[in-house]
Amino acid sequence: MIEATFQLLYPDFNLDVDLRLPEKGVTALFGRSGSGKTTLLRCVAGLNRAAKGRLVVAGEIWQDEAQGIFLPTHKRPLGLVFQEASLFPHLSVRKNLEYGMKRSGNKAGEGFDASITLLGIRPLLDRAPESLSGGERQRVAIARALLTRPRLLLMDEPLAALDLKRKLEILPYLEKLREELDIPVLYVSHAPDEVARLADHLVLLENGQVVASGPLMATLARADLPPAFADDAGIVLEARVAAHETDGLTRLEFPGGHLYVSRRDKPLGSRLRCRIHASDVSLARSAHGDSSILNTLPATVQTIVATETPGHVLAQLALPDGTLLLARITERSRVALGIAPGLAVVAQVKSVALLA
Amino acid sequence: MEASSLSAIWLTLKLASLVTVLLLLVGTPIAWWLSRTSSRWKGAVGAVVALPLVLPPTVIGFYLLLFMGPHGPVGKITQALGWGVLPFSFTGLVVASVFYSLPFVVQPIQNAFEAVGERPLEVAASLRASPWDAFFSIALPLARPGFVTAAILGFAHTVGEFGVVLMIGGNIPGKTQVLSVQIYDYVEAMEYGQAHILAAGMVIFSFLVLLALYGRRAYKGWSR
Numbered sequence: 001m002i003e004a005t006f007q008l009l010y011p012d013f014n015l016d017v018d019l020r021l022p023e024k025g026v027t028a029l030f031g032r033s034g035s036g037k038t039t040l041l042r043c044v045a046g047l048n049r050a051a052k053g054r055l056v057v058a059g060e061i062w063q064d065e066a067q068g069i070f071l072p073t074h075k076r077p078l079g080l081v082f083q084e085a086s087l088f089p090h091l092s093v094r095k096n097l098e099y100g101m102k103r104s105g106n107k108a109g110e111g112f113d114a115s116i117t118l119l120g121i122r123p124l125l126d127r128a129p130e131s132l133s134g135g136e137r138q139r140v141a142i143a144r145a146l147l148t149r150p151r152l153l154l155m156d157e158p159l160a161a162l163d164l165k166r167k168l169e170i171l172p173y174l175e176k177l178r179e180e181l182d183i184p185v186l187y188v189s190h191a192p193d194e195v196a197r198l199a200d201h202l203v204l205l206e207n208g209q210v211v212a213s214g215p216l217m218a219t220l221a222r223a224d225l226p227p228a229f230a231d232d233a234g235i236v237l238e239a240r241v242a243a244h245e246t247d248g249l250t251r252l253e254f255p256g257g258h259l260y261v262s263r264r265d266k267p268l269g270s271r272l273r274c275r276i277h278a279s280d281v282s283l284a285r286s287a288h289g290d291s292s293i294l295n296t297l298p299a300t301v302q303t304i305v306a307t308e309t310p311g312h313v314l315a316q317l318a319l320p321d322g323t324l325l326l327a328r329i330t331e332r333s334r335v336a337l338g339i340a341p342g343l344a345v346v347a348q349v350k351s352v353a354l355l356a
Numbered sequence: 357m358e359a360s361s362l363s364a365i366w367l368t369l370k371l372a373s374l375v376t377v378l379l380l381l382v383g384t385p386i387a388w389w390l391s392r393t394s395s396r397w398k399g400a401v402g403a404v405v406a407l408p409l410v411l412p413p414t415v416i417g418f419y420l421l422l423f424m425g426p427h428g429p430v431g432k433i434t435q436a437l438g439w440g441v442l443p444f445s446f447t448g449l450v451v452a453s454v455f456y457s458l459p460f461v462v463q464p465i466q467n468a469f470e471a472v473g474e475r476p477l478e479v480a481a482s483l484r485a486s487p488w489d490a491f492f493s494i495a496l497p498l499a500r501p502g503f504v505t506a507a508i509l510g511f512a513h514t515v516g517e518f519g520v521v522l523m524i525g526g527n528i529p530g531k532t533q534v535l536s537v538q539i540y541d542y543v544e545a546m547e548y549g550q551a552h553i554l555a556a557g558m559v560i561f562s563f564l565v566l567l568a569l570y571g572r573r574a575y576k577g578w579s580r
Contacts, residue, residue: 045482046481047478047481072481073478073481073482074480074482074483074485074486074487074489074490078482079482080478080479080482082475082478082479084475086476086479088476088479088480088494088498089498090498099480099483099485099493100482100483100484103483103485103489104483104484144483145482145483148483148484
């Protein structure tokens with residue numbers, strides 16, 4: 001368990017958080033710019049010092065102002081990856097990696113081969129940072145952080161400065177990282193797709209306050225989040241590749257039903273994360289066969305809330321197994337169809353975004 | 357070339373080299389502090405460091421003479437320590453030159469530190485480098501071009517000083533008689549031939565120094 005309590009007062013911004021975060025897996029700190037997510041990360045890193053703060057990682061107190069304890073950054077066993085490439089330009093890739101290894105007592109280079117293989121940077125070792133692409137630099141920066149054998153990995157929008165192509169190139173490495181690391185990762189992002197794809201736990205921040213913190217899938221399916229999050233609302237579910245059918249479709253199965261998506265070259269039985277945007281789900285009173293929409297799921301309306309977009313509401317639906325879906329519909333349709341909590345409906349899913 | 361010219365050249369090079377080394381030692385912490393502090397004293401300290409850029413050298417020389425003289429506060433200390441008084445000695449010349457050339461060394465280093473920025477040092481801290489370690493292993497190497505500029509400017513400016521030397525050091529052959537003063541002497545004595553040798557030498561030297569500086573800058577940019 002990571003225990004993080006910070007109160008930080010700036011003239012134009014206050015951070016006030018009290019979090020309990022899991023000790024395994026990726027926790028996404030998600031929010032708009034100015035929500036305080038980077039400040040929170042910097043407090044955890046010890047780069048900003050909250051006047052009232054307490055931080056306990058894996059049973060070790062890194063900060064407790066009540067007891068006058070504050071470990072400076074260089075005494076905290078953490079790894080930090082910044083938004084922009086932050087390699088030391090006067091050192092080769094290899095020297096960059098060794099910089100942290102030497103200083104963290106990892107002189108023997110424990111994990112060196114595993115890390116450079118995991119991040120695919122073996123061919124880059126003798127290059128200068130300025131000769132690398134943005135994605136390559138970021139992979140080196142991640143390896144450099146891992147080689148200090150951190151107890152906590154902090155990533156501050158590591159993909160934000162990369163173009164889409166580079167992002168797609170580096171995301172699989174981050175997924176591998178999630179599977180292979182046994183330390184917690186705090187991942188700051190303002191990109192919903194990244195969060196949906198990588199995170200296990202989600203912390204939503206707004207104006208320096210935590211508005212929600214919980215397991216990713218359950219938190220994304222909540223309809224009671226502030227309206228600011230509703231316009232980008234959507235749920236994530238994990239499905240299994242069940243069949244590749246002859247007409248170019250792949251059938252995915254999850255506990256609440258099945259979905260058809262266009263053919264994916266994934267072995268049968270492999271697991272995939274899918275994101276279903278609330279705006280891609282429409283509702284019908286009954287299942288009629290005269291629609292072109294293939295993916296229909298019987299569901300029960302749970303709650304309905306207003307959104308920031310005029311005339312639109314967000315409906316939370318439960319599938320028979322309890323899986324939650326979100327649907328964004330117009331208030332006019334809601335009235336016309338008489339949609340209200342408790343009503344049995346059919347959710348029509350217009351598109352499913354596969355995240356891996 | 358006359359023996360007194362050679363002795364003036366030697367004295368000048370000795371003075372400029374020593375002053376440059378001292379300036380790098382004194383100027384680096386000042387530049388580091390100025391580049392990173394948010395103290396309200398930053399402006400005042402920066403202004404004091406820059407004073408020699410705008411003051412006539414005679415003003416600086418005059419006050420240093422008073423301070424370091426037998427009745428000045430610094431003079432009293434140096435006498436109490438048994439060092440005598442500094443004016444009209446080589447040591448006095450060194451001290452005065454350090455003040456006089458300080459901005460030419462502090463400002464390029466400060467600019468270089470500012471260009472390096474906070475981020476590389478934060479990264480170093482996340483890789484377990486203590487602040488001192490990060491300063492020597494990251495900040496200094498990244499600011500190296502600023503140090504080269506600072507050393508060149510500090511050296512050249514010390515070679516070229518005249519007013520401060522005259523006020524504080526006088527014109528003692530072999531002790532405080534540097535090149536610029538020697539040239540002045542030759543001209544006063546109507547020895548234009550000797551003055552030419554030294555003056556033309558200074559022009560060529562200064563041109564080469566500036567060529568090294570600007571040629572480097574054009575090639576690599578100001579701070580990298």
